[in-house]
Amino acid sequence: MYQTRYHRPGSVAEAAELLSKAEDGRYVAGGHTLIPTMKHRLAGPSDLVDLSRLSELKGISEKGGTVTIGAATTHYEVASSDAVRKAIPALAALAGMIGDPAVRNRGTIGGSLANNDPGADYPAAVLGLGATIHTDKRKIEADDFFTGLFTTALEEGEIIVKVSFPVPKKAAYEKFHSAASRYALTGVFVASAKDGAVRVAVTGAGANGVFRAADIEKALSGKASSDAIDAVSIDPSGLLSDIHGSAEYRANLVKVMAKRAVDAIG
C-alpha cells in the first residue's frame, strides 16, 4: 500500500474542506471497497478523510411515508432496523444479503452508492424505489444519480449525507449471488408505489451498471403477475459478459429474478 495521510474531521463541512485542500484525497467510510483497492495499489490517495464516525451521517428515521438513512449507516444497522423492516422489508432484506456478517458490520450505504459497483445491491433498491440522494450541496433523484460503471452524478468532493426512500405499497428484491464474491451476478428489485406505478431495477447485469428494465415495467403495469414477464424479451447486447456468465445467461437471469420478485410480492 502507498503512504497516505489520515484525517478524522468533526463535521461534514470540515470533511469537505479537508478534501478540497488535499492533493489527491479520498473519503473513507466503511473502507470495504477502498482499502482492498489501496492494498492492490489500484488507488493511492494522498489523504484519507474518514466519514465513518460523523454523527451527522448516521441514523435511520421513518416519517410521513419516507424512510431516511444516513450515509454512514452500516449494512447491519439497516438490515436489523425495526423501522426499515416494518416500512420497507425488502430494503432490510437486501442489506442483509450484502457480503458476509463482518462486511455488513462495517460497510455503509453511502460508500456503496458513491462507488456504484455494477454488482452492488443498494443501487437496485435506490433506483427501484425511486429514492432521493441528499448531498452536502443538493438533492439528486435516483434516475439521475447512476451515470455508468463506477461513476455517479457526484461532483469532486461532494458528500452523500443521507438517502430518503418513499415507502412503497409492496416491494421485493431477488438476488442471484456470485458464489465467490457474494456480489449480485444479477439482482432485480421490483417496487409497486402507493400510486400504483411499478419500477423494476436491475443490478449485476448491465454493462453500464444498474438500470431500469422498461419492458418489464410496461408488462407489469397491465398485470402485476409474473406470467406477464414471460412475453418480454431482454436484449443481451447491453449486458455484461464475463467468466461468471455470458450476456445471454444474464438476460435470462433478469427475467427469472424479476419473476421471483413479483411472486414474492404476491
Next chain:
Amino acid sequence: MSTIALKVNGKDVSAEVEDRTLLVELLREELKLTGTHIGCDTSQCGACVVHVDGVAMKSCTMFAIQADGAEIRTIEGVAQQGALHPMQAAFAEHHGLQCGFCTPGMIMTAIDMVRRLGSDLDEATIRHELEGNICRCTGYQNIVKAIQAGARAMASQ
C-alpha cells in the same frame, strides 16, 4: 506517524503507527498477537476477524488509526483465567479444525453470531453466517457442529 491509544484484550496499549498501517499489522507485528491471521488480500477469507468494541470486523480491512480509542479483543483474549472459552472448547471437542489456520477467525465470528442471534442456532443459519470465513481443510461439517455446541455451552455458562 501517529500515536494511538486503545485497549487490547483488556490492556491499555499505546502505539506509533503509520497512517496506512492496517489493524491486523499492528496486532501481529507490533503487539505480537499472531493468533489473528492473514489469509487473503481481498477481504474475503475471515482469518483476520477480531472484535472491535464488541463487534466482529475484518482487521485486514480497517486502519489501525481507525481503532484509536477502541476496545479490541483477539483470539488470545477470549480464554478466561486459563480456561478455554466455551466456543474454543467446542472446537477442540468436535474436531472443528484440521490445520487451524482459519480457526481464530471462525471462533471470533462464532462468538459474534451468538451475540447477535442467540444460542439456539440451526445448521442453515450457521452456514449462512459463515459466508465470510473460508476453510480450506475441513469441509465445514465439524465447524458447524462445534459452533452449534459452543453456542449452547455459552448459554449455560
